[in-house]
Amino acid sequence: xxxxxxxxxxxxxxxxxxxxxxxxxxxxxxxxxxxxxxxxxxxxxxxxxxxxxxxxxxxxxxxxxxxxxxxxxxxxxxxxxxxxxxxxxxxxxxxxxxxxxxxxxxxxxxxxxxxxxxxxxxxxxxxxxxxxxxxxxxxxxxxxxxxxxxxxxxxxxxxxxxxxxxxxxxxxxxxxxxxxxxxxxxxxxxxxxxxxxxxxxxxxxxxxxxxxxxxxxxxxxxxxxxxxxxxxxxxxxxxxxxxxxxxxxxxxxxxxxxxxxxxxxxxxxxxxxxxxxxxxxxxxxxxxxxxxxxxxxxxxxxxxxxxxxxxxxxxxxxxxxxxxxxxxxxxxxxxxxxxxxxxxxxxxxxxxxxxxxxxxxxxx
Ligand SMILES: Cc1cc2nc3c(=O)[nH]c(=O)nc-3n(C[C@H](O)[C@H](O)[C@H](O)COP(=O)(O)O)c2cc1C
Ligand SMILES: CCCCCCC(=O)C(=O)O
Numbered sequence: 245x246x247x248x249x250x251x252x253x254x255x256x257x258x259x260x261x262x263x264x265x266x267x268x269x270x271x272x273x274x275x276x277x278x279x280x281x282x283x284x285x286x287x288x289x290x291x292x293x294x295x296x297x298x299x300x301x302x303x304x305x306x307x308x309x310x311x312x313x314x315x316x317x318x319x320x321x322x323x324x325x326x327x328x329x330x331x332x333x334x335x336x337x338x339x340x341x342x343x344x345x346x347x348x349x350x351x352x353x354x355x356x357x358x359x360x361x362x363x364x365x366x367x368x369x370x371x372x373x374x375x376x377x378x379x380x381x382x383x384x385x386x387x388x389x390x391x392x393x394x395x396x397x398x399x400x401x402x403x404x405x406x407x408x409x410x411x412x413x414x415x416x417x418x419x420x421x422x423x424x425x426x427x428x429x430x431x432x433x434x435x436x437x438x439x440x441x442x443x444x445x446x447x448x449x450x451x452x453x454x455x456x457x458x459x460x461x462x463x464x465x466x467x468x469x470x471x472x473x474x475x476x477x478x479x480x481x482x483x484x485x486x487x488x489x490x491x492x493x494x495x496x497x498x499x500x501x502x503x504x505x506x507x508x509x510x511x512x513x514x515x516x517x518x519x520x521x522x523x524x525x526x527x528x529x530x531x532x533x534x535x536x537x538x539x540x541x542x543x544x545x546x547x548x549x550x551x552x553x554x555x556x557x558x559x560x561x562x563x564x565x566x567x568x569x570x571x572x573x574x575x576x577x578x579x580x581x582x583x584x585x586x587x588x589x590x591x592x593x594x595x596x597x598x599x600x601x602x603x604x605x606x607x608x
Contacts, residue, residue, distance in 0.1 A: 320348040352372050359388045
């Protein structure tokens with residue numbers, strides 16, 4: 245008899261046995277020594293919950309809103325590239341699972357399924373954006389997303405160059421030839437082939453992505469988009485203030501899952517700093533290392549409106565496609581519901597700073 249999966253880590257263990265080396269290493273790795281990658285998860289263990297008791301938790305609701313749109317839970321899906329390496333149904337399966345659980349999915353610019361094909365059903369969808377050297381190609385992505393019903397653009401700001409991911413260099417990472425970066429098929433930018441002594445991805449980024457990325461690009465994206473624009477990849481109070489000044493609609497506190505600059509802090513360690521700088525003027529979200537309902541609870545207590553899951557979605561896709569992602573979302577949502585119940589919170593707005601403590605850390 246097969247053992248039931250009981251935690252998000254079990255989905256990863258399945259993928260470790262099941263995925264080919266090229267895809268597994270690409271999905272799993274972080275940059276350089278992977279210090280930030282490990283910290284993202286470990287840092288949650290240094291935050292402790294201060295539960296309140298005797299508060300009638302017979303009915304607990306996880307529902308909330310992001311940018312004014314209703315979602316059933318503050319656990320959403322981060323953009324991850326090339327999901328059809330994990331399962332043949334790739335991004336379409338993820339979108340259907342997100343819709344079944346009434347949560348938000350952010351589609352990567354680098355999806356292996358077209359923006360229009362993922363725009364199925366009525367689920368909340370945002371498009372993650374990379375700024376190409378070819379500005380018209382970038383403009384077309386924004387326009388295609390808004391024409392297809394996506395309700396926000398998440399501009400990734402931490403990737404003017406690709407982080408150095410050693411396993412991908414060793415493997416000479418390439419996108420399997422039966423797959424494409426589907427949004428770019430008509431523009432000759434859809435293949436990521438093997439490169440000599442390098443990750444094919446790093447070579448692609450160096451040739452296509454605009455390394456001059458700066459705040460004027462944020463203004464440009466805002467001028468093209470008729471939908472809200474967020475910045476993904478903010479880690480400091482200084483940049484959070486600049487983001488508010490730039491008029492963006494939200495910030496995703498993210499270190500790209502530890503895949504860009506190694507040794508930057510864990511996201512949960514900088515969340516409060518960013519939230520204080522923002523001071524409620526726009527919504528702040530977090531991704532990176534969220535694997536438990538208690539992690540979600542801690543992020544909400546420290547100021548996040550919602551959190552986004554990256555790798556767990558890929559492991560769940562690989563495990564069982566759309567149903568696998570639903571199973572994974574149900575698991576972490578039930579963990580959150582239990583954490584809220586045992587901490588005396590019946591709605592996400594009940595979760596406050598007073599529900600967590602970080603021993604040995606001076607309060608900001
Ligand atoms: C395989 C993989 C691909 C990713 N692709 C993208 C991407 O295309 N765009 C982006 O902004 N972030 C991308 N990310 C970063 C995620 O959006 C997110 O920041 C990160 O995975 C969160 O950390 P977690 O994996 O620990 O949950 C990717 C992450 C992984 C693991
Ligand atoms: C412009 C950088 C592209 C990176 C592609 C996907 C990604 O974000 C990753 O982490 O891998």
